[in-house]
Amino acid sequence: MTGLGDWTDFAGLAKVQDALLPDTLAAAAASPFYRERRDGVPAGRAELEDYPLTSKEDLRDAYPFGMLAVDRSRLATYHESSGSTGTPTASYYTADDWADLIDRYARTHVGIRPSDTFLVRTPYALMLTGHVAHAAARACGATVVPADNRSLATPYAKVVRLLHDLGVTLTWSLPTDALLWAAAAERLGLRPGHDFPALRALLVAGEPLSPARRDRLARLWQAPVVQEYGSSETGGLAGECPQGNLHLWADRAIFEVYDPATGRLSAQGAGELVVTPLCRQAMPLLRYHIGDRVEVTRPDCPCGWVLPVVRVLGRFQDGAGLTQVGLEEVVFRLPAEYGVLFWRARHTRHGLAVQIEVPPRHRHAATAELTAAIGAAFGVDVHVEPLPPGALVPVRVLTAMPEVMKPRGLFAADEDWDRALRYY
Structure with missing residues (x-):
């Protein structure tokens, strides 16, 4: 050091x-x-x-x-x-x-x-x-x-x-x-x-x-x-x-x-x-x-x-003491085999709405465990919605390859000339 x-x-x-x-x-x-x-x-x-x-x-x-x-x-x-x-x-x-x-x-x-x-x-x-x-x-x-x-x-x-x-x-x-x-x-x-x-x-x-x-x-x-x-x-x-x-x-x-x-x-x-x-x-x-x-x-x-x-x-904290890092801690305490990596949450008039990406075979267990854990940790009404993998982070985002090309004006007959003069 x-x-x-x-x-x-x-x-x-x-x-x-x-x-x-x-x-x-x-x-x-x-x-x-x-x-x-x-x-x-x-x-x-x-x-x-x-x-x-x-x-x-x-x-x-x-x-x-x-x-x-x-x-x-x-x-x-x-x-x-x-x-x-x-x-x-x-x-x-x-x-x-x-x-x-x-x-x-x-x-x-x-x-x-x-x-x-x-x-x-x-x-x-x-x-x-x-x-x-x-x-x-x-x-x-x-x-x-x-x-x-x-x-x-x-x-x-x-x-x-x-x-x-x-x-x-x-x-x-x-x-x-x-x-x-x-x-x-x-x-x-x-x-x-x-x-x-x-x-x-x-x-x-x-x-x-x-x-x-x-x-x-x-x-x-x-x-x-x-x-x-x-x-x-x-x-x-x-x-x-x-x-x-x-x-x-x-x-x-x-x-x-x-x-x-x-x-x-x-x-x-x-x-x-x-x-x-x-x-x-x-x-x-x-x-x-x-x-x-x-x-x-x-x-x-x-x-x-x-x-x-x-x-x-x-920087965000609600009146109940709920912070992003606190909520994140509860989400990532779920068993690793559930495969939950991506989530989001927001307040609604009915309580806290949480969405998680989870494979179908683990959706029921993950939903039940997370609902109980958030309620116990923060004392809020919570609705956890399980989503299939790719719902929050689309597969195309994970697999896309570079699409950058240098700008030019002359194209061959079989090329897409709508890309003319663009950097993307």
């Missing part, structure tokens, strides 16, 4: 943070956004605690360069969120910022080696995640397979071929993607836990992951599942230790937990995560309210890392 110091307790960790914080506050003072918020309080914890939370809406209002704290000539890359809610959030990094991003990513406890073939299956384009994994893998000497995501050029069947034919050893993806690969592999006559012997770990991030789904993935692929947590605006914020705990990189950021009911912020507990990155030049963020629901603790972890532990619960 790279980049960790020799502090032995949380008081020592706080000293590391305090040493980095003045430079962070000075960098923020050069940002148009924070320049207006600065009130002259002496640099340090007192000044940081005087700042209000920085929200995603603040970042949207500052689009594109209202958060910039350096001359644009120093920028190495520019990134944006998906912008699904309207105006995207922008983020940007200097070369020094990139050195920090790479170092945090390379901390994965399974290591990234020159002998590895590393398949990157998260988005590239304007998003950060694929670029960070690619850069970290190259910095460690690994061979990168830039499979991307959301790309017509690398559908699931092609990913399976790459995993198999290239002897891929490490992957980087959403947890859901690894489930889809398993389903696609079986459609292609391959066994995920047998026909990919080179695979030594699945690195995942981007969505909450319950212990039950994590265990299912590990059993499917016969490889450990190693989780990371972060955001496009901050890069990696936490990584998993050999004991399976997700540790916050508190030597590179100050983390707080916000209680929306009281407005209080604390170093641990349950609430919404707030982060102040400490090694950021281009776009300093002070008390950035990510919004993810978390539980932060400071256990004496057997791994020896003196870093807080975080459980990421996602």
Whole structure:
């Protein structure tokens, strides 16, 4: 593991943070956004605690360069969120910022080696995640397979071929993607836990992951599942230790937990995560309210890392305490032989409606067990609807091959010229 110091307790960790914080506050003072918020309080914890939370809406209002704290000539890359809610959030990094991003990513406890073939299956384009994994893998000497995501050029069947034919050893993806690969592999006559012997770990991030789904993935692929947590605006914020705990990189950021009911912020507990990155030049963020629901603790972890532990619960929770990660845990506790990999749920006026893909021979048992388990866990009325395989994830999605062609205007007599000038 790279980049960790020799502090032995949380008081020592706080000293590391305090040493980095003045430079962070000075960098923020050069940002148009924070320049207006600065009130002259002496640099340090007192000044940081005087700042209000920085929200995603603040970042949207500052689009594109209202958060910039350096001359644009120093920028190495520019990134944006998906912008699904309207105006995207922008983020940007200097070369020094990139050195920090790479170092945090390379901390994965399974290591990234020159002998590895590393398949990157998260988005590239304007998003950060694929670029960070690619850069970290190259910095460690690994061979990168830039499979991307959301790309017509690398559908699931092609990913399976790459995993198999290239002897891929490490992957980087959403947890859901690894489930889809398993389903696609079986459609292609391959066994995920047998026909990919080179695979030594699945690195995942981007969505909450319950212990039950994590265990299912590990059993499917016969490889450990190693989780990371972060955001496009901050890069990696936490990584998993050999004991399976997700540790916050508190030597590179100050983390707080916000209680929306009281407005209080604390170093641990349950609430919404707030982060102040400490090694950021281009776009300093002070008390950035990510919004993810978390539980932060400071256990004496057997791994020896003196870093807080975080459980990421996602952003949605109803009044009964039902979260996606909680519901997912119940779904994936169903016996593996039932073959339930894909599901969805929503609230209705009659209670909770859940749909699962399940083979006909297991539909009655799976339906009865899941109905009882959800009712017992959450105390809600639930209707579970069993669907045949392919109903939620169509077979064509799992088996389709690339349909990308270069644009051209001249076609032979037997060619489909409706494809003229198109990329798809």
